[in-house]
Structures are given as C-alpha cells and as structure tokens.
Amino acid sequence: MVTGPVGAAAGGRTNGARGAISRRAVLCGLAAASGGAVAAFAAGERGPLRRIAALDYGLAETLLLLDVPPVAVVGARNWSRWVVEPALPPDVVDLGSSREPNLELLQQLRLDAILVTPFQAGIVHRLERIAPVLSFPIYVPGGRPLALAEAATVRLAMLSGRDDALGAVTARLEDVFSATRDRLHDERDRPLCLVSFMDGRHVRVYGANSLFQEVLDRVGLVNAYRGRTNFWGFATIGIEALEPVPDARLVYLDPVPAGVLQALATNPLWSRLPFVKAGAVMGLPPVLMFGALPSAMRFAALLGGTLVTEGSRRG
Amino acid sequence: MADGAAGPCRADGGWRAWSAAGLLIAALTLPAAALSVQALATSLRPSLWLAAVLAPDPADPVQLRVHFVTMPRIAASILCGAALALAGVIFQQVLRNPLAAPSTLGVSAGAKLALVSTTLWAPGLFVFGRETVALAGGGAALAVVLALTWRKSFAPVAVVLAGLVLGLYCGAAAAALVLFEEHTLVGLFIWGSGSLSLQGWAVVSTLATQLAVTAVLLVPILRPLSVLSLEEAGARSVGVSLHGTRLAALTLAVALTAFVVSGVGVIGFVGLVAPALARLAGARRLRDRLLLAPLLGAGLLWSTDQLVQRAGEAIGGLLPTGAVTALFGSPLLLWLLPRLRVAAPLPVVDPGTTPHRRRAEPLLVGLTIALVVAFVGSLLLGRTPSGAWALAGSDDLAALLPWRAPRALAALCAGAMLAAAGVILQRTTRNPMASPEVLGVGAGAALGLVVVVFAVAVAGHGLQLAGAAGGAFAVLGLIVLLGRRSGFGPERVLLAGIAIGALLDALVGVVTAGGDPRSLMILNWMSGSTYQVDGPQAAWCAGGAILLIGAVALCSRWLDLMPLGDPASAALGLDLARVRLILLGLAAGATAAATLLVGPLTFVGLTAPHLAVRLGLQRALSQLAGAVLAGALVMVTADWLGRMAAFPWQMPAGLIATLIGGPALIWLLARR
Numbered sequence: 001m002v003t004g005p006v007g008a009a010a011g012g013r014t015n016g017a018r019g020a021i022s023r024r025a026v027l028c029g030l031a032a033a034s035g036g037a038v039a040a041f042a043a044g045e046r047g048p049l050r051r052i053a054a055l056d057y058g059l060a061e062t063l064l065l066l067d068v069p070p071v072a073v074v075g076a077r078n079w080s081r082w083v084v085e086p087a088l089p090p091d092v093v094d095l096g097s098s099r100e101p102n103l104e105l106l107q108q109l110r111l112d113a114i115l116v117t118p119f120q121a122g123i124v125h126r127l128e129r130i131a132p133v134l135s136f137p138i139y140v141p142g143g144r145p146l147a148l149a150e151a152a153t154v155r156l157a158m159l160s161g162r163d164d165a166l167g168a169v170t171a172r173l174e175d176v177f178s179a180t181r182d183r184l185h186d187e188r189d190r191p192l193c194l195v196s197f198m199d200g201r202h203v204r205v206y207g208a209n210s211l212f213q214e215v216l217d218r219v220g221l222v223n224a225y226r227g228r229t230n231f232w233g234f235a236t237i238g239i240e241a242l243e244p245v246p247d248a249r250l251v252y253l254d255p256v257p258a259g260v261l262q263a264l265a266t267n268p269l270w271s272r273l274p275f276v277k278a279g280a281v282m283g284l285p286p287v288l289m290f291g292a293l294p295s296a297m298r299f300a301a302l303l304g305g306t307l308v309t310e311g312s313r314r315g
Numbered sequence: 316m317a318d319g320a321a322g323p324c325r326a327d328g329g330w331r332a333w334s335a336a337g338l339l340i341a342a343l344t345l346p347a348a349a350l351s352v353q354a355l356a357t358s359l360r361p362s363l364w365l366a367a368v369l370a371p372d373p374a375d376p377v378q379l380r381v382h383f384v385t386m387p388r389i390a391a392s393i394l395c396g397a398a399l400a401l402a403g404v405i406f407q408q409v410l411r412n413p414l415a416a417p418s419t420l421g422v423s424a425g426a427k428l429a430l431v432s433t434t435l436w437a438p439g440l441f442v443f444g445r446e447t448v449a450l451a452g453g454g455a456a457l458a459v460v461l462a463l464t465w466r467k468s469f470a471p472v473a474v475v476l477a478g479l480v481l482g483l484y485c486g487a488a489a490a491a492l493v494l495f496e497e498h499t500l501v502g503l504f505i506w507g508s509g510s511l512s513l514q515g516w517a518v519v520s521t522l523a524t525q526l527a528v529t530a531v532l533l534v535p536i537l538r539p540l541s542v543l544s545l546e547e548a549g550a551r552s553v554g555v556s557l558h559g560t561r562l563a564a565l566t567l568a569v570a571l572t573a574f575v576v577s578g579v580g581v582i583g584f585v586g587l588v589a590p591a592l593a594r595l596a597g598a599r600r601l602r603d604r605l606l607l608a609p610l611l612g613a614g615l616l617w618s619t620d621q622l623v624q625r626a627g628e629a630i631g632g633l634l635p636t637g638a639v640t641a642l643f644g645s646p647l648l649l650w651l652l653p654r655l656r657v658a659a660p661l662p663v664v665d666p667g668t669t670p671h672r673r674r675a676e677p678l679l680v681g682l683t684i685a686l687v688v689a690f691v692g693s694l695l696l697g698r699t700p701s702g703a704w705a706l707a708g709s710d711d712l713a714a715l716l717p718w719r720a721p722r723a724l725a726a727l728c729a730g731a732m733l734a735a736a737g738v739i740l741q742r743t744t745r746n747p748m749a750s751p752e753v754l755g756v757g758a759g760a761a762l763g764l765v766v767v768v769f770a771v772a773v774a775g776h777g778l779q780l781a782g783a784a785g786g787a788f789a790v791l792g793l794i795v796l797l798g799r800r801s802g803f804g805p806e807r808v809l810l811a812g813i814a815i816g817a818l819l820d821a822l823v824g825v826v827t828a829g830g831d832p833r834s835l836m837i838l839n840w841m842s843g844s845t846y847q848v849d850g851p852q853a854a855w856c857a858g859g860a861i862l863l864i865g866a867v868a869l870c871s872r873w874l875d876l877m878p879l880g881d882p883a884s885a886a887l888g889l890d891l892a893r894v895r896l897i898l899l900g901l902a903a904g905a906t907a908a909a910t911l912l913v914g915p916l917t918f919v920g921l922t923a924p925h926l927a928v929r930l931g932l933q934r935a936l937s938q939l940a941g942a943v944l945a946g947a948l949v950m951v952t953a954d955w956l957g958r959m960a961a962f963p964w965q966m967p968a969g970l971i972a973t974l975i976g977g978p979a980l981i982w983l984l985a986r987r
Contacts, residue, residue, distance in 0.1 A: 082498055093700065094963055097494065099839045100846045102963035103718045108700050118773045119832065123847060125776045129717065198502035200445070201512055202633065204830055228632065236505065236633040236829045238512030240384040244376055257502050258434055259441025269383040269514035272373065290832070 048161025049112040053131075055101050057083050058138055058292035059115045062153050064088070065169060065294050068160040071109055074098040081255065083288045085298055099123075106130045113159070134159070139209075139290055141231045146214035149292035169293070176297045180219040180304040187307050191224035191248045192216065193275070196289070197256045200263025202238055206289065209233040215296050219304070224248040232290060239270055249280040251306065253287060282310050336596040336607050343614030350621035351389055355381065387513040392620040392636070393613040394522045395511070395578075396585050398571045400612025401530070403586030404593070404604045405568035408543055409561055410471040413594075414813060416587035417572035419475060420565070421482030423581045425456025426573065428485040430503055431492045445506075446521070446577040453573035456481055457566065463981060469561040472747060477981065479748060483918055484977035487970045490842050494835075495964065501830050508824035509582040509637015511620050518578045525574040529567055533605075536563050541601040581824075582637035584644035584817060585612045591651055619643055638824025645818040649797075649811060675937035678930055682944035686727075689948055693723045693955035698962040719958075721853040722845040726954035726968050727947045728853070728860040729845075729913040732905040734923035734946025735867045738939050739902040741924050742874045743895060744809060750921030751906040754808070754899075755815030757915025759790030760907065761841055762819050768833050769826065776847055780911060787907040790815055794903060795896070808899060819915075843916035843969015845954050856912050863905045864943055870898060874935035916969030919946045919953075922976040929983040949976055 053072040054060035060073045064086040073079070076094035080087075093109065095101040098119075103126055106114065111131040116124065118137050127133045136152040138145050150173075157163045194212055195203040206212045207225045210233020216223050224245040229235045242250075250273075264270045275281055284302050288295040358377050359367055368386055371378035399417055406415040417423075429452020433440050440448055459481055464473040493500045513519070539560040575582060589612035590604060596611075598604045619640045627634040694716065699705045707715050733751050740749035751757065763786020767774050774782075797811050823841070827834040867874075873894050876884045885891055906917065927941030953971035960966065 078496075078498065096964040097839075099494075099836055100844065100965040102965060103846075104697065104715060104958075105700055105963045107714060107718060119836070121773045121775045122779050122836070123776070126847065126849060198505055198830070201514060202502070202505050202510065228630070230632070230829065230831055232832060234830070238384075238510065238633065239514055240380065240512065255499075257499070258438030259445055260502075262442065263445070266517070267514050268516075269379065272379055272383075 049159050051110060051112045052115060052160070053095065053101070053106060053109065053111050053113075054115045055095070055098055055120055056115065056117045056136075057288055058149065058290060058295065059117070059136055059152065059156070060088070061086055061288070061294040062149070062156055062292045063115075063160075065153065065292075066157050066160060066162045066165055068156075068162055070115075071111065072106070074101050082286055083291070083295070084286050086294055101127075103127075103130070115156075138292060139232050143209070143231065144214060145209070145211040145233065146218070146293075146296055149211070149296065153293055173293060173297060176300050177215075177218045180300040183304045183308055184219060184221060188220045188222070189247075191222040191245050192307075193224040193242060193245070193248055193250045194253075195242075195250065196234075196253045197260045197264075198236060199257060200260050200267060202236060203242070203252075204234045204236050205229075205242065206234045211289070211291060211296055212299055215300050215303075219300055221303075234289070239267070239273075242273065244274050246274070248275050249282070249307075249310075250275045251282055251284050251303070253284050253289070255286060256283070280310075282306055333603075333607075336593065336598060336611070339592060339596050340607075340610050340614050343611065343618050347614060347618035347621050350618070350625065351385075354385065354621070354624070358385075383515050384513065387516050387519045388511050388620065388624075389617065390516075390519045391511055391513055391522065391579060392617045394519065394526055395575045395582055396589070396612040396614070396616030397609035398522070398526050398529075398575050398612075399582060399586040399616075400589035400593075400608040401533075401605065402568040402571040403590040403612070404601070404608045405533075405540070405564050405571075406586070407590050408540055408601055409469075409564045409568070410475055411543070412471060412475060413591065414587070414810070415475065416584075417568070417575075418482065418583060418586070420460050420478035420569055420572075421456045421485055422453040422569050422572045423576050424482040424485035424489065425454075425459075426450070426452040426576050427503070427507060427581070428452055428489045429455070430506065431489045431500060434500060434503070435492060435496060446518075449506075449577035450573055453569065453576055456485060457569040457573075461562065461565070468558045469565065474561075474565065476747060480921075480977050480980055483973055487842075487916075487918075487973035487977070490838065491966055491970045491974070494839060494842065494966070494970075495961075497835050504824075504827040504830065504834075505633065505635060506580040508635030508828035509580040509640070510633060510828065511579055511623075511636040512633070513579075522574060522578050526571070529571055529574075533567055536560055536567075537602070537605070540564055580635075580637055582616070582640060583820065584641040584648075585616050588644045588647055588651070589615055591648070595651060615644075616640060633828055635824055635828040638821045638828065641817050641821035642825065645814040645821065648814040648817070675932055675934070675941070678932065679937070679940050679944065682941060682948065686944055686948045686951065689951045689955070690723055690727060693951055694719050696955075696959075698959055702962055717850065721848045721850045722954055722958065723951055724853040724857055725845045725848040725912045726950040728856045729909040730919050730923070730946035730948070730950025730972075731943045732860050732863060732909040733917045733920035733950075734927075734942040735864050735939060736902040736905040736909070736917075737920035737922075737924040737946075738927075738935070738942050739867060739870075739874065739898050740920075742935065743877045743898050743902075745878055745880070746809070747925070748921075749809065751902065751909070751917040752816065752915070752920070753812045754794065754903055754906055755790050755812035756787050756794075756903050756906040757910040757917055758812075758816040758819035759793075760784070760787040760910045761837070761915050762786045762815075762822065763789070764840060765819075765822055765826065765837055768837060779847075780852075783911055784907075787910055791900075791903050791907060794899065839967065840914050841916060842967035843914040843972070844957070844965070844967035845913055846965060846967075848912055852912070856908060859908050860905075863901060863908065864939075867901050867905070868936060868939060870901065871934075871936040871939060873898060874939070913950070914967070914969055916967070916973065918969065918973040918976055919949050922946075922972075922980045923949065925980055925983060 051071045052063060054063055054070040055074050060070050061083060063070045069089050070092060072093035072095050073088065074095045075098060076088060076092055095105060107130050114127050114131050114133045116133055116135050118135055118140060124133050137143065138148045138152060153169060154166060157166050194206045197203055205225045207223055207227060207229040209229050209231055213223055213233060227235055270276055284306055287299045287302060355364060359381055363378065367378040367381040371382035402417045406417060406419060407413055426449040429448050433448045460474060460477045463477040467473040543560060590608045592611050593604045593608040596607065598607045620636045623634045623636045623639045695707050697705060697707060697715065736751040740751065741747060760783040763782040764779055767778055767782030771778060794808055794811065823837060827838065873889065876887055876889060881891060923942040923946035924938065926945045927938045930941060932938045932941040949972050950968060953975060954968035957966040957968045957971045
C-alpha cells in the first residue's frame with residue numbers, strides 16, 4: 001500500500017498556491033487534505049502507528065521530532081557522522097543500507113509500518129510482505145523539499161496519533177527561522193555560496209531544489225550560486241565554475257574528505273578566488289543535505305551562529 | 316599481427332599510411348584547436364593571450380582563468396591522450412592481443428582500491444598527496460601481476476588473465492567498500508570518471524616530466540619489442556630475451572597508465588581506440604604505431620574534452636571527460652569492427668599445460684553433495700536480530716524461508732547458468748578470457764535499468780525488471796545482427812560485447828560523477844545482488860535454468876569439436892555459422908536470465924569453467940556439469956556470505972563471488 005503519490009500531489013498543489021497564505025494555514029490545509037486517507041488507515045484495528053521502521057534519514061529524524069522514535073533505521077551506525085542531531089536513541093536497530101535494508105531483521109521486528117521514499121520503489125514489493133509500506137516524497141523532480149518535508153511531518157503526526165504535537169513543531173520551526181532571520185539582518189545583502197568538498201578540485205554546490213535553498217529563502221539570505229541543479233538540489237562542478245560574485249562568502253559543510261584542505265592550499269586558482277583572498281571561507285558542522293524539518297532547523301541555527309561569529313570577528 | 320608480413324609492403328606503403336594518418340589526425344585536432352581558440356576568443360582579446368598564458372595579470376580574473384584553467388586543461392588532455400595511446404600500443408604489442416588496453420592489467424582498479432582504503436582507514440597518508448596513493452596502488456597491482464606470471468616468463472595469456480582477474484578483484488573490493496560508505500567515498504566517483512577540470516599547472520608539469528622520462532626509457536627496448544610479435548621461438552632465434560623485454564615493456568606501459576590515472580583519474584578507451592585507429596590508417600610497423608597512435612590519442616582526447624566542456628556549459632554540471640570519451644569511443648569501436656582486421660587469433664591456452672584427465676563421476680558426485688550441503692546450510696544458518704549465529708528451528712524456518720529461499724535459489728540458478736554460458740563461450744571462442752560479461756548482455760540489461768531509473772521518477776520493481784530485460788534482449792538482437800555478417804565469428808561478437816560494456820561503464824561513470832543518489836542504486840544492482848528476487852521470480856528462473864542448461868548439454872558434441880579450430884570443425888561436418896548461432900544464442904539467453912536475477916557481475920562465468928578444467932574435467936559434457944555445479948556452489952555460498960557476514964548489512968553476491976573466485980582462479984592457474 002503506497003499512498004505516497006497521492007499525498008505528494010496534494011502537497012504540491014497546496015504549495016503552488018503558497019504566498020499570501022501563512023505557513024500554519026498551509027499546514028492545516030494539508031492536514032485536512034490528507035486527513036481522509038490517513039483517518040481511514042488509522043481507524044483500522046491497528047490504531048496509531050507505534051513500531052515504525054524508517055528507511056530514510058529524513059523520515060527517521062522527523063519521527064524523532066514528533067517524539068515517536070523509530071524502532072529501526074537504515075544506516076544507524078553512520079547517523080552520528082551525517083545527521084548528528086536529533087541524536088538517535090541507542091536502542092534503535094540498524095537495518096543496513098538504504099538500498100538493501102535487512103529483510104529478515106525487518107520481519108522479526110513486528111512492525112506497524114515501514115516508511116520509504118520514492119527512491120526505494122524498487123524494493124517495495126519485498127517490504128509489503130512485512131508491514132504496510134508508506135512512501136513519503138521529499139526529494140522529487142520539481143519538488144520543494146521544505147514544503148514536502150512539512151507535508152510528510154503532518155502526515156506522520158496524524159498516522160502516529162501525534163497531531164497534537166503539530167502546533168508545537170510548527171511554532172518551533174517558525175521560531176528558528178525568524179530568530180535566524182533577525183540575527184542575520186545585517187548579513188542579508190552578502191551572497192553566500194554553499195558547498196561540500198568532493199576532492200581537491202571539485203565541489204558539490206547547493207542551489208535551487210535543495211532544502212538549504214529553501215531555508216536561505218526563509219531566513220532572508222541570497223545564494224551566490226544561481227546555476228542549474230539536479231532534483232536533489234545540488235550540482236557537482238569544478239572549483240573553476242564557482243562564479244566570482246562580489247562580496248560573496250563561501251560556507252562549506254563538514255566532514256571534508258581527507259587531504260582536501262591541504263590540496264586546496266596548493267591550488268593556485270583557489271587561493272586567488274575572491275572569497276578566499278578576503279578570508280570569507282567558513283566551515284559548518286555536518287548537516288544532512290537530504291533531510292527534513294529537523295535538518296532544516298539545524299542548518300538555520302548553525303548558519304546563523306557561524307555567520308554572526310564570522311561577522312563580529314571581522315568587525 | 317606480424318608487422319610487415321601482414322600485408323604486401325609496397326615502396327609507397329609507408330607514405331600512404333602516413334597521408335591517411337595525417338588526414339585522421341587533422342580531422343581530430345582541427346576541430347579541437349578551433350574550439351579551443353574560440354573559447355579563448357570569447358573571453359579574452361587576442362593581444363592578451365600570450366600574457367595570460369605566460370604571466371597573467373593577477374587583478375584580471377579572466378586572465379587568471381585562462382592561465383590556471385583553460386590552458387592546463389588543454390595541455391592535460393593532449394598529454395593524457397598521448398600517454399594512454401602509447402601505453403595501449405605497447406600493451407597490444409606485448410600481449411599480442413588487439414583488445415589489450417591500459418585497463419587490462421588492473422592498474423586503475425588497483426589505484427582505486429588504494430584510494431578507497433586509504434580514505435577509510437588511513438586518511439593520514441593523504442599528506443603525501445592523492446596522486447602518490449593512487450600511484451602506489453597501481454604499482455602494487457602491477458607487482459602482483461608480474462609476480463604471478465614471473466615463472467611463465469610473462470606469457471601474454473598468463474599476463475592478460477592475471478591482470479583481468481586482479482582488476483576484477485580490486486574493483487569488487489573497492490565497490491563493496493563504496494556500498495558501505497557511500498557518503499564518504501562519493502568524491503571518488505569523480506576521479507573514477509576522469510574529470511579534466513584543473514586549476515593550475517602542477518598536474519600538467521608532473522605528467523609532462525613523467526611522460527618524457529618514460530618515452531626516453533622506451534627507446535632501448537624498441538627493437539626487441541618489435542620482434543615480440545613473432546612466435547616465441549622466432550623471437551628467441553633472433554636473440555631477444557622474452558622475459559626481460561616483456562618485463563620492461565609492461566612496466567613502462569603500466570607506468571604511463573598509472574601516471575594518468577593518479578594525476579587526473581580514470582580515462583578509458585583512448586588506449587584501446589587510438590592504437591586501433593593507427594592500425595586502420597595503415598601503420599603496420601610497430602615504430603609507425605608508436606608515433607602515430609599518441610598523436611591520434613592526443614587529438615581524440617583533446618577534441619572530446621573540448622566538446623565535453625561545451626556540453627557541460629550547456630547542461631550546467633560536471634561532465635567527466637574520461638567517461639564521455641568512452642561514450643563516444645564505444646560507437647567508434649563498433650564502427651571500426653568490420654574494418655579492423657583482427658590479424659591474430661585471440662590467444663589460445665597451451666593444451667600441454669592442462670592437467671590430467673580424471674574420472675568425472677566421483678568429482679561430480681562430490682560437487683553435488685557440496686552444493687546440496689551449501690544450499691541447505693544457507694537456508695538454515697543465519698543470525699538473530701542481536702547478531703548471534705543461530706540454526707533456524709522448525710518454527711522460525713517458516714518465517715525465514717520466504718526471505719532466504721528465493722535468494723538462495725536465485726543465486727544457485729544464476730551461478731549455474733553463468734557457468735554454462737562461460738563453458739560455451741570459452742570453448743567456441745577458444746579464448747580463456749571469455750566470460751558472459753564479454754557478450755555485453757549484462758551491460759545491455761544495466762543500460763536498460765539506467766534508462767528506466769533516470770527517466771521515471773518512481774520506478775517500481777516490475778518496471779526496473781522490464782527495463783533490464785529490454786536492454787538485455789536489445790543486445791541479443793544486436794549480437795545476431797552484427798554476427799550474421801561475419802558468420803558469427805567469435806572475435807567480432809566479443810568486440811561488440813566489449814564496446815557495449817564500455818558504453819555502459821561510460822554512462823554509469825557520467826551519472827555517478829554527478830553524485831546523484833540514484834546512481835548508487837545502479838551500482839548496487841550492478842554488483843550482483845539477489846535482494847529483489849521474490850518467490851515467483853526465483854521459480855520461473857529455476858525452470859528456465861533447467862531448460863537452458865539441458866539444451867546446452869544436448870550441444871556437447873559441438874562443444875567438444877569447436878576447440879579444435881574452425882577448419883577441423885568444418886571438416887568434421889559442422890555447419891559453423893549455424894552451430895555458432897545456436898551456441899551463442901544459448902550463452903546469451905542463459906546470461907540474460909542470470910543477469911535479471913543477480914545483475915551483470917558475471918565473474919563466476921569466467922571462473923567456474925576454469926575450475927572444472929583444473930579439476931580434470933576435460934570433455935565438454937563433464938566440464939559443463941562440473942562448471943554448472945561449481946558455479947552454483949560459488950554463488951550460493953557468496954549469497955549466503957553476503958546476507959550474513961556483515962549482518963545486518965547486506966553485500967551483493969556478485970561482489971563476494973568475485974572476492975572468493977578471484978584468488979581461487981589465480982591459485983588454480985599458478986599451480987602448474
């Protein structure tokens with residue numbers, strides 16, 4: 001049972017009309033729109049979902065946000081390196097890779113539901129034998145990950161009987177964004193280039209369709225990279241393709257692959273790029289690039305802290 | 316491939332060859348030069364070009380870009396193209412195989428494994444630079460190949476086989492690590508696809524020095540190298556030390572490849588295509604090819620890289636030159652096929668070294684028992700959720716069987732079918748390198764899957780299977796179409812298979828270099844996993860496997876005759892074209908069915924037939940039976956290990972089969 005596409009379509013349309021409508025109204029509208037299907041599901045003899053396996057970091061962190069910790073998560077052992085917060089409770093079962101979550105293990109966990117993304121459509125036929133499979137689109141062609149992550153949060157809250165927590169979650173999201181916006185008021189004219197280093201010569205640069213882009217929009221910052229991106233919201237480019245934008249800063253995400261910073265130190269073009277010459281290069285602790293609301297909040301908070309510290313250091 | 320003797324050598328032959336070659340070089344370099352000049356002209360006034368190249372104004376970003384980006388990239392493309400083409404000529408000469416290429420000896424795979432393991436376990440070593448680590452890996456791969464073939468005086472067949480196996484082994488090990496640590500290792504995909512994106516002259520100046528030194532070292536071995544194409548006895552009679560010449564030539568060729576690989580990354584195909592083009596242009600003597608091929612290679616890579624840059628600007632993302640070169644190169648090879656006279660037959664295993672025949676029955680009974688034990692064991696023995704080993708009792712078994720049985724059965728069927736396909740291919744082509752992979756069927760299936768996964772946003776299991784099946788059968792059709800013109804001559808079919816395989820590698824290289832998470836799904840599938848197989852699919856394939864292998868068994872008389880050579884087979888009354896069509900059809904059908912179950916990593920199809928022969932099973936029917944049992948045994952074991960060894964993480968069976976089968980094959984081959 002894959003109810004994902006229905007929810008996605010509803011989410012997409014609702015957000016197309018976004019603008020004048022407030023965030024909260026959108027959330028409530030979404031809740032109402034998906035309420036029918038969700039209620040039908042929840043009204044069965046199963047009751048609210050309790051034992052949930054999340055086959056995606058973004059969905060897992062959303063469950064943690066709603067205080068419904070997942071029973072099992074894919075790649076649990078790498079969580080602390082790529083997601084960091086919210087911290088994963090130690091008793092969460094590691095299911096292996098997101099492409100091949102362990103089926104025998106899933107079977108033995110007596111699950112109420114398995115959460116997947118459209119990315120995993122190829123294995124749904126195996127998972128369906130174990131528990132109902134619910135698909136949540138967040139990163140899809142033409143999608144807006146932050147809006148879709150909000151829709152996923154609403155749907156998960158309804159399914160797990162935590163709709164009472166939605167108000168607090170929404171308020172927290174708005175708080176983080178508005179606090180960051182206020183904090184970065186003096187920084188909003190300086191464009192920002194957001195990258196992950198791939199090696200000494202290439203970066204992954206985040207732009208349109210990324211969770212980070214939507215956060216930048218919400219906190220009033222300008223992205224210096226205006227080039228094309230894939231539907232995950234990034235482009236892989238050579239360092240020479242970073243357009244020199246006047247007064248821009250470069251923020252790179254940790255972790256940086258071994259040896260890259262040394263390689264950059266001897267890269268003659270890199271050392272002549274405007275933001276390097278101006279000393280406007282700063283690192284950001286790890287944030288999940290393909291995440292949901294918790295990652296969006298973590299990114300906003302960390303970015304606010306880093307830019308303000310940097311700004312005060314430069315006087 | 317005997318130079319000079321291959322055709323009538325008229326007085327004007329050299330001149331004609333050079334004029335044809337000149338045209339070819341001009342056709343490749345003029346567009347490249349035009350594109351380069353145009354790129355310069357759009358950014359900078361011609362009067363400033365010299366200044367920008369020699370001493371750019373540090374305040375002018377455009378001049379800096381020309382100095383640190385545009386010019387090094389042009390220089391690197393020319394140098395890399397020349398180096399790889401030169402390496403290709405040497406490999407083809409030493410290994411006496413027109414299909415030998417810089418990738419044959421596993422240099423790139425060795426370098427990749429070194430980079431992957433250093434990233435994961437010893438990142439501190441990167442203080443010496445990534446280039447050094449890659450170079451060490453490539454050097455280690457060469458050392459292993461040379462050590463394994465030392466006692467055989469680096470005989471071409473032995474070197475090719477050792478290099479092939481080592482390359483597959485290192486590739487599999489690296490792939491397994493990538494599947495565990497994809498986030499950490501995603502940057503290596505760019506290296507693996509050969510991006511020529513440079514930001515300074517360091518890489519170019521190092522490469523130029525290395526290339527110059529290697530070229531000088533090549534001069535003293537030119538004469539002995541040119542007589543290597545004679546039969547061994549002939550070469551010895553003119554007083555050439557085979558051992559020393561081969562050692563020196565292979566080392567230099569590998570060094571050239573390793574320099575490029577460590578400097579910029581993996582660039583395929585130039586080393587295969589440029590020597591072929593040189594030959595096609597009429598360069599018959601080694602000396603001519605050594606001069607001509609590097610020029611062609613340089614022109615080829617330069618023009619490709621210029622086109623890649625234009626296309627990259629248009630799509631706004633990274634297009635890795637190495638992968639795109641192969642993308643262009645593989646259709647070029649397909650076009651070259653009918654024109655390229657494969658002068659020498661592909662290497663033949665010396666029958667004098669095969670082991671004594673043994674009685675087949677006890678061996679086959681033993682293998683059958685081992686297979687049954689492994690199959691039942693793989694159903695019963697597993698891990699509990701806490702990770703402890705446990706033998707499933709009758710209660711648990713009912714719950715566990717739906718997960719274990721389809722995968723074990725799929726692995727068994729796939730191993731058996733691939734082994735049968737391998738027996739057919741090795742016997743009909745008389746080529747010990749032949750494995751189901753060389754047919755290109757698996758690559759076709761993977762291409763179909765790539766198209767489906769990237770074209771359809773939500774591609775379910777059925778759609779993915781349909782894409783893979785469509786790709787596999789498209790290649791089957793292509794084999795029949797291409798093969799009909801050559802009477803299904805095995806060389807042509809293999810060349811076509813290699814071209815299709817290269818096309819797949821190129822496409823996968825392009826999509827993985829960008830870092831799209833979907834490409835990991837493709838890599839996972841290509842590593843040979845039984846994960847997606849469910850009960851009905853496994854049952855269907857078991858039926859198909861029984862039919863196909865039964866049909867192969869009925870052809871065993873043909874399989875006994877084919878290794879005798881075409882004239883002998885024809886004299887014994889075989890209608891060669893028809894027999895080849897049927898045999899290739901069976902091999903391709905079995906490969907296609909197996910690929911749909913476990914993906915295109917068909918190493919077991921190479922190993923199992925050798926295993927059977929080494930065990931003493933010589934006749935076609937007994938070799939077939941032995942190989943089928945051994946292939947099934949290896950795959951069942953590999954699948955079980957993949958499911959349980961790193962529990963709860965799963966490793967694809969194809970990778971494990973390569974990791975088990977590689978050393979086994981090398982040991983068997985070395986044990987003479």
